[in-house]
Amino acid sequence: MNASPVVLEVTAAGLTSETPSPAAGTSTCRCCGASLTETFADLGMTPLANSYVDPPRASEMEPFYPLHALVCSDCRLVQLAEFESPQTIFSNYLYFSSFSDAWLGHAAEYAARMIERFGLGAETPVVEVASNDGYLLQHFAKRGIPVLGVDPAANVARAAIARGIPTDIAFFGARTAHRLRETHPAPMLMAANNVLAHVPDLHDFVEGFRVLLAPGGVVTFEFPHLLRLMERNQFDTIYHEHFSYLSLFVVERIFGQHGLLVFDVEELPTHGGSLRVFVRHAEDAAKAETPAVERVRAAERDAGLDGMDAYRRFAARPVETKRALLDFLIGAQRAGQKVVGYGAPAKGNTLLNYCGVGKELLPFTVDRNTHKQGLLLPGTRIPIRAPEAILEEKPDYVLILPWNLRDEVAAQMSCIRAWGGRFVVPIPTVEVF
Incomplete structure (x- = not known):
């Protein structure tokens, strides 16, 4: 049997690290390692959703991959197999956040609220993972707060750098976090908007936040809420660059394995219904869990996300x-x-x-x-x-x-x-x- 392929981590200095990647088409859960046998949604064979075609190449073949979302019967993570590496998908990315007025407004509001809530200033650095074209960090930088973006897509990172947002061109994970910890002050706030679903190695990615986040610091993750996807039939948000489809039930399990705890959560209208979770180091007892966390847990339990029947029923919705x-x-x-x-x-x-x-x-x-x-x-x-x-x-x-x-x-x-x-x-x- 062939060994697992090696993924090269691309940084501003070139190819600097190697991490093992699961074999393409793996049938084991990326959260708990259990075998995957239960279908969530089978959408047939499709190309990569962001692999736009230049007209001179219109007559050329393009690869199609199974778009078959499975749900783990042990931990309930909904997921796709990794048929193409993140390097292929994200290294030259055509999504620029600044083209959406609504998303720009969302970013400005987030920055203002985080600055006020956590008392951010010149001595409290902010790092954003998957920082895209600097659409979010610009609002912190304008207030004199030190910022650093991390993004693997060189083309969008260059747009951020051009607007004065320092950006490290890299895939984020434990190794990148250790490197940044040696060269940059530890951030008091880390933001990761709509990226948690995009990483095939969830554990390495989450470990990076544990490594880089300053003691007493906070990470906020935003991601489309699986509960809303199921309630509102949002099956079209399933595509190959989204490796995972997340509930609070699942992310709390993943974070907990890396010494990180959710202490607050907000429900957002973005992307058809998202969660923003506030995460701290487990030993940071100063940040008590808010009632909002249990409210979302209860909503997921009421919808049956801790069982299997709700996932099995969803498969018929795309056909309709x-x-x-x-x-x-x-x-x-x-x-x-x-x-x-x-x-x-x-x-x-x-x-x-x-x-x-x-x-x-x-x-x-x-x-x-x-x-x-x-x-x-x-x-x-x-x-x-x-x-x-x-x-x-x-x-x-x-x-x-x-x-x-x-x-x-x-x-x-x-x-x-x-x-x-x-x-x-x-x-x-x-x-x-």
Whole structure:
């Protein structure tokens, strides 16, 4: 049998470390090591959701991988096998946080609240893991607070550096944390927004926070809440760069194995319903657990997340949405009506590939991200154009693929009402408004 492949950790100085990676397609739980046998959602074969295609390469083959989410019958972690390495997925990343007005507002509010709650200032450094283009850390830096970003995607890290946010280009884990501890002051606040689900080696990643966080410091993690995914049929948030789908039930178990404890939690509307958990060193008794933690635990128990039946029932939900979306698109086409897309998010690529929607039903989509404009969606090869294309084509319907931003998109594109255009969202059910 071949040995496990080696993952090279990329840093600003080059290839500096090696960590073992689970074999591709592994069928053991990345949290507890148990065998995986229970299906959560089987979405067929799809390409990597962020592997956008340059038009000159449109006729070339692209790899498709099983998009089959499993749930561990021992610890209840919902997860995908690792078919492609994080290096392939994230080293040149086309998601830039600064293109979403709503997300920028979310970041500014977070920074203001953390500064006030924890009394942050010039002597209390802040580190963000998966810092992207500096969209969040800029708000701390403007207040004179020392900041450091850590992100493996060199292209987005360069954008952060250009706006004055120092960024270490690296995959975060225990080894990176030890290196940073030797060269930077230990942070009193660490932020990790929408990254915990993106790492195949959860234990190495979480250990990095234990190593780097200063005594008395706080880490905040934000991640889409599995409970909301299940309640609201958000199956399109399943794609290969999301290795795990997280509940408080599971993350408390993982953190606890690394001497970290959740002492507070907030429920957020972002990404269709997220959790922000506040984490401390286990020995930091000064931060008592708030009642909010038990409220979320109770909600998960009431929904059956500590058993298996709720997970087994979810498997039928994507099939219902697939039928409804195809009924709508085919019906509109037969009625002589044009439907185009808005947005080119990863979730949209999961949806379109699973439902088998191509250019014959959705001739193009648009996106404000100039880095995506002119490219083709993976798998479906649907062209991505600038938002102005909607004004030129005057479609009858605009299908909002980033449905979590429906209000923002509807406000930005309200001009379609002038010719009688209407919006459509596919999740939790197909809705025209």
